[in-house]
Amino acid sequence: MAKRIEVKDLDIYYDKFLAVQGVSMTIQPRSVTALIGPSGCGKSTFLRTLNRMHELVPNARVEGSVVMDDDDLYGPNVDPVNVRRQIGMVFQRANPFPTMSIYDNVAAGLKLNNKRLKKSDMDDLVERSLKSANLWEEVKDRLHKPGSGLSGGQQQRLCIARAIAVQPEVLLMDEPCSALDPISTQAIEDLMLELKANYTIVIVTHNMQQAARVSDTTGFFNLQGVGKPGELVEIDETTRIFSTPSQKATEDYISGRFG
Amino acid sequence: MSTSLTTPERDPDLHTPLGGVSLTAGQLPRGAAPGTLVAAAVAGLLLWLLAGWAVVPCALLAAASYVVIVYTWSRAVEGPRKATDRFVTALVSGAFLLALLPLVSVIVTVVSRGAARFDAEFFTNSMLGVTGEGGGIYHAMMGTLIITGLATLISVPIGMLTAIYLVEYGRGKLAKAITFFVDVMTGIPSIVAGLFAYALFVMMFGPGVRMGLAGAVALSVLMIPTVVRSTEEMLKLVPNELREASYALAVPKWRTILKVVLPTALAGIATGVTLAIARVIGETAPLLVTAGLTDGDNFDPTDGRMTTLSVFSYYEYQSPGLFAEASFDRAWGAALVLMIIVMLLNLVARVISKLFAPKTR
Numbered sequence: 001m002a003k004r005i006e007v008k009d010l011d012i013y014y015d016k017f018l019a020v021q022g023v024s025m026t027i028q029p030r031s032v033t034a035l036i037g038p039s040g041c042g043k044s045t046f047l048r049t050l051n052r053m054h055e056l057v058p059n060a061r062v063e064g065s066v067v068m069d070d071d072d073l074y075g076p077n078v079d080p081v082n083v084r085r086q087i088g089m090v091f092q093r094a095n096p097f098p099t100m101s102i103y104d105n106v107a108a109g110l111k112l113n114n115k116r117l118k119k120s121d122m123d124d125l126v127e128r129s130l131k132s133a134n135l136w137e138e139v140k141d142r143l144h145k146p147g148s149g150l151s152g153g154q155q156q157r158l159c160i161a162r163a164i165a166v167q168p169e170v171l172l173m174d175e176p177c178s179a180l181d182p183i184s185t186q187a188i189e190d191l192m193l194e195l196k197a198n199y200t201i202v203i204v205t206h207n208m209q210q211a212a213r214v215s216d217t218t219g220f221f222n223l224q225g226v227g228k229p230g231e232l233v234e235i236d237e238t239t240r241i242f243s244t245p246s247q248k249a250t251e252d253y254i255s256g257r258f259g
Numbered sequence: 260m261s262t263s264l265t266t267p268e269r270d271p272d273l274h275t276p277l278g279g280v281s282l283t284a285g286q287l288p289r290g291a292a293p294g295t296l297v298a299a300a301v302a303g304l305l306l307w308l309l310a311g312w313a314v315v316p317c318a319l320l321a322a323a324s325y326v327v328i329v330y331t332w333s334r335a336v337e338g339p340r341k342a343t344d345r346f347v348t349a350l351v352s353g354a355f356l357l358a359l360l361p362l363v364s365v366i367v368t369v370v371s372r373g374a375a376r377f378d379a380e381f382f383t384n385s386m387l388g389v390t391g392e393g394g395g396i397y398h399a400m401m402g403t404l405i406i407t408g409l410a411t412l413i414s415v416p417i418g419m420l421t422a423i424y425l426v427e428y429g430r431g432k433l434a435k436a437i438t439f440f441v442d443v444m445t446g447i448p449s450i451v452a453g454l455f456a457y458a459l460f461v462m463m464f465g466p467g468v469r470m471g472l473a474g475a476v477a478l479s480v481l482m483i484p485t486v487v488r489s490t491e492e493m494l495k496l497v498p499n500e501l502r503e504a505s506y507a508l509a510v511p512k513w514r515t516i517l518k519v520v521l522p523t524a525l526a527g528i529a530t531g532v533t534l535a536i537a538r539v540i541g542e543t544a545p546l547l548v549t550a551g552l553t554d555g556d557n558f559d560p561t562d563g564r565m566t567t568l569s570v571f572s573y574y575e576y577q578s579p580g581l582f583a584e585a586s587f588d589r590a591w592g593a594a595l596v597l598m599i600i601v602m603l604l605n606l607v608a609r610v611i612s613k614l615f616a617p618k619t620r
Contacts, residue, residue, distance in 0.1 A: 051507065053503065053506060053507060056503065056506065058430065081509050081510075081511050082509070084506060084507055084508070084509040085509035088507060088508070089507035091500060091503065091504065091507075093500060095498070095500040095501055095503070095504045096504075097501060097504070097505075097519060097523070098501075098523060098617035099519075099522040099523050099525075099617050108505075108508060109508040109509070109510075111518075112505060112508065112510040112514055112515070112518050112519065113508075113509070113510055113511075113514065114514075146617065146618045148617065148618075149618075159504070162504075162508065163507070163508070166508060166509065
């Protein structure tokens with residue numbers, strides 16, 4: 001488990017509009033990589049290209065290469081469904097399936113794909129996933145109640161449990177805590193630190209303290225100006241980004257002077 | 260006016276609050292509006308009963324005087340905003356009552372006249388050999404259920420698949436063209452649908468053909484656009500986040516549609532389908548041309564004439580024969596049964612939407 005991702009000269013388009021330009025970075029396995037930057041600079045767009053969710057938008061496309069270990073994710077015969085099997089995603093807004101129970105939500109990755117497991121194996125998988133997501137103790141007595149009855153923070157952890165139940169190589173998180181209170185945020189941050197022992201995690205966040213707390217590497221995205229494409233300004237060890245960044249723009253953003 | 264305000268100077272930069280708005284305002288005494296309503300209604304009643312005016316002008320006069328009195332009174336005491344509120348409230352309630360009037364009138368008429376023939380014979384016998392009193396609508400009831408059932412079987416798959424195509428796959432010109440033609444189909448007069456189905460079956464079986472299946476085809480022409488529209492609206496309501504969540508779990512698109520999108524929208528789709536059935540179950544004209552009329556039981560939709568409730572009702576009224584009263588009773592009885600079926604369908608739609616709706620607890 002856990003793979004390295006090499007991104008090289010990636011340009012991301014919405015139809016003719018160039019949204020993000022020239023991103024090159026290496027995402028290390030078994031670590032947390034945080035992406036920070038102002039709104040609209042293309043962090044989420046970039047994140048979604050890593051598991052080929054970007055192309056779900058009509059006419060969206062990319063140029064450049066994204067290589068996971070030795071496989072080019074945008075190679076000619078690559079099936080996006082297989083890419084997503086290895087690279088899971090957690091979204092900004094918790095989105096449990098409203099028609100399914102908590103149990104079925106966790107098992108959704110298997111059940112929706114008609115993978116049959118023995119009942120005991122499935123129970124075991126659901127329990128392990130919920131335990132990894134620090135949710136087991138809160139929901140073990142109501143596994144067959146609807147997932148939409150949980151609180152916002154619990155729903156987000158349910159979505160994380162759902163994502164890790166299919167055991168991906170990489171976990172992408174798009175501002176997973178932006179709608180949560182500090183306690184739920186704490187729970188999810190703790191979870192990320194536990195999960196990075198086995199997973200490669202990439203997280204987009206607007207919260208710089210969060211990036212400083214959980215990540216090993218931080219990438220700073222910025223816009224050159226209104227209507228211009230976003231770009232990766234610099235990427236480095238988190239401690240260095242937050243103490244001695246090499247770019248002035250990064251320093252301005254980190255210290256609150258920007259624009 | 261109690262809110263006597265002098266308009267304060269407006270700051271062009273909007274940097275100072277406007278101020279000067281009093282928090283209290285005058286109010287009509289409690290019971291003023293209902294009291295006026297009762298007074299207006301009593302005045303109208305008196306005009307009708309004592310002065311011998313016709314009903315409609317009396318009611319209109321009462322309503323108009325209520326609106327005028329309450330509006331002027333409220334404007335004087337409470338100010339223009341509340342007066343407008345009372346005025347519009349009166350208009351809206353009036354429109355509601357006006358809309359309710361024909362509905363109540365139809366229900367009362369059908370129930371009072373149709374109740375005459377609510378006996379066991381009516382529900383268990385056909386009209387075979389009946390010329391005078393007696394006879395029943397068993398054949399017509401079964402005909403209605405069979406033909407509408409077949410129409411549902413034809414339209415629901417076609418309509419739902421079309422809607423899925425439009426919402427999940429359709430891009431560009433083809434989707435636009437389909438949407439346009441679905442809209443056009445919504446406006447097809449039902450007799451045209453009947454003639455279309457008749458012409459189609461004449462091509463296959465020769466002139467003069469009558470069969471239940473042809474009726475079902477005619478009804479499905481009317482039903483498909485309704486099913487497409489309602490399913491489309493329901494599918495559009497499914498949040499895109501759920502589709503993305505499913506894709507992110509490496510679920511292919513077709514499974515996402517089948518197992519995430521459709522179940523989420525199922526309650527609404529089921530309601531839409533039931534309402535579409537309720538809409539066509541009372542059709543007369545297309546069935547007159549395609550399925551025709553017969554006195555006896557015929558439960559085979561591929562063989563010969565088949566009676567439905569609405570057509571039966573129409574014929575009993577149109578050619579009553581010697582025992583006119585008995586015929587009229589049967590016509591109203593059939594109409595009442597049809598109305599009850601439609602009502603039951605609406606109840607079923609509600610139960611279905613309750614059962615399938617995503618639960619939160």
